[in-house]
Amino acid sequence: DRSHNGRQPKANMEELDAALRQMADSLMPTPEERAAQMEAFEWVKSLLQARYPGAGVHLFGSVANGLSVRHNNDIDVCLELEGVDDQAGKAEVAGVVGELMEAAGMAEVLPLPKARVPVVKFVVPRTGTKVDVTVNNLLACINTKLVADYCAIDARLAALVALVKHWAKQRAVNDPYRGTLSSYCYVLMCIHLLQTRPTPVLPALQQLQPTFRRAVGQWTCEFCDNIEALRGFGAVNCESLAQLVWAFFEYWAWRHNYSHDVVSVRLGACLHKDDKDWTRRIGNERHLASGGPAACPPACRCLPSDVCIEDPFELSHDLGRTVDRQTRAVLHKEFTRAATLLRDADDPLDLLFAPY
Numbered sequence: 001d002r003s004h005n006g007r008q009p010k011a012n013m014e015e016l017d018a019a020l021r022q023m024a025d026s027l028m029p030t031p032e033e034r035a036a037q038m039e040a041f042e043w044v045k046s047l048l049q050a051r052y053p054g055a056g057v058h059l060f061g062s063v064a065n066g067l068s069v070r071h072n073n074d075i076d077v078c079l080e081l082e083g084v085d086d087q088a089g090k091a092e093v094a095g096v097v098g099e100l101m102e103a104a105g106m107a108e109v110l111p112l113p114k115a116r117v118p119v120v121k122f123v124v125p126r127t128g129t130k131v132d133v134t135v136n137n138l139l140a141c142i143n144t145k146l147v148a149d150y151c152a153i154d155a156r157l158a159a160l161v162a163l164v165k166h167w168a169k170q171r172a173v174n175d176p177y178r179g180t181l182s183s184y185c186y187v188l189m190c191i192h193l194l195q196t197r198p199t200p201v202l203p204a205l206q207q208l209q210p211t212f213r214r215a216v217g218q219w220t221c222e223f224c225d226n227i228e229a230l231r232g233f234g235a236v237n238c239e240s241l242a243q244l245v246w247a248f249f250e251y252w253a254w255r256h257n258y259s260h261d262v263v264s265v266r267l268g269a270c271l272h273k274d275d276k277d278w279t280r281r282i283g284n285e286r287h288l289a290s291g292g293p294a295a296c297p298p299a300c301r302c303l304p305s306d307v308c309i310e311d312p313f314e315l316s317h318d319l320g321r322t323v324d325r326q327t328r329a330v331l332h333k334e335f336t337r338a339a340t341l342l343r344d345a346d347d348p349l350d351l352l353f354a355p356y
């Protein structure tokens, strides 16, 4: 009897699955929400193209990769300008775009020229859409395509992401500015989970013969985007959405080795922090004292230290670096809470998604 195993959910998995599917469906944006986002985008695009004739204006992020959820009225817009490559140039354009949006009557205009990726934030008053405009953010456009391609391979990815993003918002662990993780980071964690099931649901597109290639600065973005050939890849894995949700939380609560592992969607596996030279990051004090994280025994289950998630293309970018000592404990507590609820409760969903 699996319910006594201690590592399997107690609830009836079929019922749990039906409830989670229904919930994932109800989290999909309504046609009205999509229309409002497109209206906002078209207006922003026309303003940008009036100021920068011939410039490319692209939508990226969740609205473009099919992973947006309801009641999240955000859009991510990339302004593509020739000859603006360095940080200073992008910061300057961000300033100009800020003034432009202010003059056009946008609300809450906030340029952040010094951010890692210079950005202007504002709200389109009529639709209430929150917009982020970045300049020549080509890597983000390409990782949006990568994620969209993963979504097209197996529909369980979008459903899992919807539930995880909803959970993260409800539990207040979806705010990189406050030390927790971005939506994009959760998306990568979901892809990684599906790549690493005993029978994979998703391949590692960057390990296959590349059919898409772009160089962006020092980074080479290469992956297989021949999705037609990969449709049905995950069909040999029969796990339900409920099993995958359980697997996600169980992995981050009890299986992930926070001291050693770097999650890599590029490899479809974890690599070791030593391999990434990310060992400067905290690790277990006891092990640090005895020679650094390299001294951790292989089976070590150190207390939760860092969350390390490698960006698929910008390989030096650790999406977990927003997490500090305090928030890493909060995150681990939330993963454990979720996994424990799923394991022990007869009817876990109300509590699982309860507002923090």
Ligand code: CTP
Binding pocket: 060, 061, 062, 063, 067, 068, 069, 072, 074, 076, 139, 140, 141, 143, 144, 182, 183, 184, 185, 187, 319
């Ligand atoms: N992005 C990135 N690096 C980050 C954060 C974001 O490249 N550290 C890019 C990704 O292309 C991502 C997009 O910016 O898809 C938007 O990020 P975010 O808003 O966090 O993710 P969404 O998938 O748009 O989620 P949400 O629906 O919550 O807006």
Ligand code: MG
Binding pocket: 061, 062, 063, 074, 075, 076
């Ligand atoms: Mg977004």
